[in-house]
Amino acid sequence: MGAAHWIYLSGIILIIAVMIARKNVVIPAVAATFLTAWVFTGDFATGLESIFNASLTAASELFGIFLIIALVTALLGFGVLIIGMITGLDGSGFSGLPLTGSLAGTLGPASGVDPALLAAIGQMGSIWSGGGVLVAWSSLIAVAGFTRVPVLELVRRSFLPVIAGLAVSTMIGLIIY
Structure with missing residues (x-):
């Protein structure tokens, strides 16, 4: 085994030790990558270049995982919204x-989404759809009576703005929190 192999093995052991200690592994991983490439090629600039190549490779591999996490989070948020609207x-x-x-x-703690945010999304769906905005019921009948507009016409005209508001507020909530 050459010197580069020993540095690589030492770097792996160091990274495992840092992970066991529950510390940040970024600096030991970057240092091990740099030192291994430097010793292997004998060129300082190639050692620096290996850090950037490793970062680009890691980013391209992790992008798919980040995309799946974002889609699952959005599905969870909109799922709770739809369940709230149905109830x-x-x-x-x-x-x-x-x-x-x-x-x-x-579902919140298991998915890494704030449970208070998911509860608020479900509450918005439940109250906006059933509390007299989308269902010709209770307060919507009173508003229609006061304004002398047919109830079903009021429901039809408020459907798209309410659904758009729920969808946009859900997306913004999931992005911000």
Whole structure:
């Protein structure tokens, strides 16, 4: 075994030791990559170049994983929103809160999404769809009566803005938090 092999092996052992100590492994990994390439090629510039090549390779390999995590997070957020909207269709808007809150408390920590955010998304879906915005029920009937507009016409006209508002607020919430 040559000197580059011994440096590589030492770097792996150092990285494992740092991981066992639950510390940040970035600096030991970069140092081991640099030293291994420098000793292997005998050129300092090639050692620096190996750090950038390793970073680009790692980024290209991890991009797919990041994309899958983002898609699963979005699916989770919109899934809780849709469940909240379905449970709110009974007209009260508040009957779905225990279900969406339980889902948020269960799925949030497992997926790395804040449970309070998921509960708020489910609550918005439940209350906006069933609390008199999308269902011709309760407060929507009163508003239609005061404005002398047919109830079903009011439901039809408010459908797209409400759905767009729920979708945009869900996306912004998932991005910000």
